[in-house]
Amino acid sequence: xxxxxxxxxxxxxxxxxxxxxxxxxxxxxxxxxxxxxxxxxxxxxxxxxxxxxxxxxxxxxxxxxxxxxxxxxxxxxxxxxxxxxxxxxxxxxxxxxxxxxxxxxxxxxxxxxxxxxxxxxxxxxxxxxxxxxxxxx
Amino acid sequence: xxxxxxxxxxxxxxxxxxxxxxxxxxxxxxxxxxxxxxxxxxxxxxxxxxxxxxxxxxxxxxxxxxxxxxxxxxxxxxxxxxxxxxxxxxxxxxxxxxxxxxxxxxxxxxxxxxxxxxxxxxxxxxxxxxxxxxxxxxxxxxxxxxxxxxxxxxxxxxxxxxxxxxxxxxxxxxxxxxxxxxxxxxxxxxxxxxxxxxxxxxxxxxxxxxxxxxxxxxxxxxxxxxxxxxxxxxxxxxxxxxxxxxxxxxxxxxxxxxxxxxxxxxxxxxxxxxxxxxxxxxxxxxxxxxxxxxxxxxxxxxxxxxxxxxxxxxxxxxxxxxxxxxxxxxxxxxxxxxxxxxxxxxxxxxxxxxxxxxxxxxxxxxxxxxxxxxxxxxxxxxxxxxxxxxxxxxxxxxxxxxxxxxxxxxxxxxxxxxxxxxxxxxxxxxxxxxxxxxxxxxxxxxxxxxxxxx
Numbered sequence: 001x002x003x004x005x006x007x008x009x010x011x012x013x014x015x016x017x018x019x020x021x022x023x024x025x026x027x028x029x030x031x032x033x034x035x036x037x038x039x040x041x042x043x044x045x046x047x048x049x050x051x052x053x054x055x056x057x058x059x060x061x062x063x064x065x066x067x068x069x070x071x072x073x074x075x076x077x078x079x080x081x082x083x084x085x086x087x088x089x090x091x092x093x094x095x096x097x098x099x100x101x102x103x104x105x106x107x108x109x110x111x112x113x114x115x116x117x118x119x120x121x122x123x124x125x126x127x128x129x130x131x132x133x134x135x136x137x
Numbered sequence: 138x139x140x141x142x143x144x145x146x147x148x149x150x151x152x153x154x155x156x157x158x159x160x161x162x163x164x165x166x167x168x169x170x171x172x173x174x175x176x177x178x179x180x181x182x183x184x185x186x187x188x189x190x191x192x193x194x195x196x197x198x199x200x201x202x203x204x205x206x207x208x209x210x211x212x213x214x215x216x217x218x219x220x221x222x223x224x225x226x227x228x229x230x231x232x233x234x235x236x237x238x239x240x241x242x243x244x245x246x247x248x249x250x251x252x253x254x255x256x257x258x259x260x261x262x263x264x265x266x267x268x269x270x271x272x273x274x275x276x277x278x279x280x281x282x283x284x285x286x287x288x289x290x291x292x293x294x295x296x297x298x299x300x301x302x303x304x305x306x307x308x309x310x311x312x313x314x315x316x317x318x319x320x321x322x323x324x325x326x327x328x329x330x331x332x333x334x335x336x337x338x339x340x341x342x343x344x345x346x347x348x349x350x351x352x353x354x355x356x357x358x359x360x361x362x363x364x365x366x367x368x369x370x371x372x373x374x375x376x377x378x379x380x381x382x383x384x385x386x387x388x389x390x391x392x393x394x395x396x397x398x399x400x401x402x403x404x405x406x407x408x409x410x411x412x413x414x415x416x417x418x419x420x421x422x423x424x425x426x427x428x429x430x431x432x433x434x435x436x437x438x439x440x441x442x443x444x445x446x447x448x449x450x451x452x453x454x455x456x457x458x459x460x461x462x463x464x465x466x467x468x469x470x471x472x473x474x475x476x477x478x479x480x481x482x483x484x485x486x487x488x489x490x491x492x493x494x495x496x497x498x499x500x501x502x503x504x505x506x507x508x509x510x511x512x513x514x515x516x517x518x519x520x521x522x523x524x525x526x527x528x529x530x531x532x533x534x535x536x537x538x539x540x541x542x543x544x545x546x547x548x549x550x551x552x553x554x555x556x557x558x559x560x561x562x563x564x565x566x567x568x569x570x571x572x573x574x575x576x577x578x579x580x581x582x583x584x585x586x587x588x589x590x591x
Contacts (some may be wrong), residue, residue, distance in 0.1 A: 007520055015352045018509050022359035026252035033255055042261050045268050060284055073559040080269040087273045088281035093292045
């Protein structure tokens with residue numbers, strides 16, 4: 001019984017010490033966060049695709065064609081960024097059957113190659129090099 | 138701040154519903170009543186949003202407001218007629234230096250709330266999966282018009298099989314004033330993160346000394362990795378909250394054997410699967426192990442045991458209905474769990490896979506943001522291991538947690554579509570986040586609860 005009592009006191013002491021440590025580290029975290037906010041205002045994810053949203057207005061589904069890695073583990077996140085920004089349009093990854101497609105390529109030459117392969121013309125190209133392509137059906 | 142009005146409506150729905158369920162005789166502390174009310178109310182508002190979307194076919198601001206206010210008025214009327222005004226909540230046990238205790242804890246809670254609030258802005262748009270999965274789905278719900286169900290046709294990278302509780306809560310809150318959805322998602326994360334701490338205190342303070350309960354709750358709320366993961370707008374903090382509420386109410390059900398508490402516990406159990414897919418496993422384990430315990434323990438009258446089980450299942454079925462509808466009629470099959478592992482070549486289902494998984498969890502627990510809290514839990518567990526099995530409530534919960542650990546291990550070892558290390562990197566910290574409040578609760582509960590031997 002006394003052993004249990006001492007153990008409880010030990011746990012209370014350790015937990016209190018941890019709380020104080022956490023408060024101190026929290027204080028430094030808060031300071032760092034305030035400085036970070038002043039230095040660099042955050043950008044909304046998928047901002048690279050924001051100006052394509054208007055052209056896709058009312059379109060229920062579009063393709064998303066990329067020359068990058070499309071696996072769950074190794075992708076560069078471009079598909080997720082585009083899907084987030086362009087929702088509620090569904091993006092169909094690496095499916096060129098749709099009338100409209102978003103093309104995300106590392107170079108303009110590769111993008112032109114994809115346009116040629118899928119027999120499509122660019123409808124809009126933005127400053128980030130993202131393309132909305134329309135297929136010649 | 139403007140969104141607080143919508144949270145308040147949900148809170149009142151939860152508050153009145155708990156009051157109606159518990160009635161005059163069954164008493165819980167006012168603090169626990171409030172801490173549970175927010176989660177239950179938001180869950181019910183999300184369920185209402187889901188069924189309204191199904192019936193109306195699309196998001197409707199007026200419809201949502203009307204149905205929530207109607208629910209509030211209905212509950213207010215039922216409370217007025219069926220619950221006597223004189224019914225009082227359980228009085229709290231007085232402690233020495235009551236005023237000093239209140240002032241100290243209030244200051245600590247305010248500091249913790251400020252830290253959580255500011256640090257939640259580390260990711261103002263949410264963590265990677267938060268905006269990519271949950272906030273994106275909220276956009277489908279709000280702006281998808283009659284095609285909102287397209288969110289279940291999305292690519293597997295965006296997890297279309299994930300349950301919708303978080304996007305639905307955010308869509309409901311957004312509907313009231315139609316302000317920035319990003320702010321709503323951030324505020325929901327902060328509210329659940331802080332509420333989890335309050336709930337831990339409220340639950341523990343009903344069972345052990347209040348100053349000890351406050352220390353446990355503050356330890357949770359100030360743990361750096363807890364703050365980080367709970368405010369990144371993932372659904373894990375929701376599961377953390379509902380799992381903790383389920384744990385507290387299970388203990389109260391076992392201790393009081395009250396039908397009304399059992400019904401309330403069931404309502405919270407049923408919320409877990411709508412928060413995350415893992416909630417389905419937890420719900421199954423809660424039902425099977427608790428029912429088995431009631432039926433096997435000779436201390437319980439069999440008829441009463443069956444009634445308690447019935448109430449638990451009824452409660453879980455009411456709030457679990459949305460998950461059932463979503464999983465059967467809308468969601469595609471998940472790729473994350475293999476139902477027929479023999480059909481695949483499993484390269485991780487061996488001792489190496491087991492060691493990788495356990496080592497990864499050990500390393501994650503030892504990372505700077507987690508290590509001190511988990512070490513304290515380990516110390517309490519090792520020194521107090523016997524009591525985890527001596528106290529019947531903790532025995533049931535240990536079995537549930539053990540069952541869950543086995544299920545997790547199964548999922549990791551049967552990984553077929555992904556790389557195991559990548560999968561562990563994506564999930565380990567989040568799983569530790571939603572288990573932490575319940576395990577911390579259990580550690581303090583078992584250490585401080587008095588047994589006959591003590």
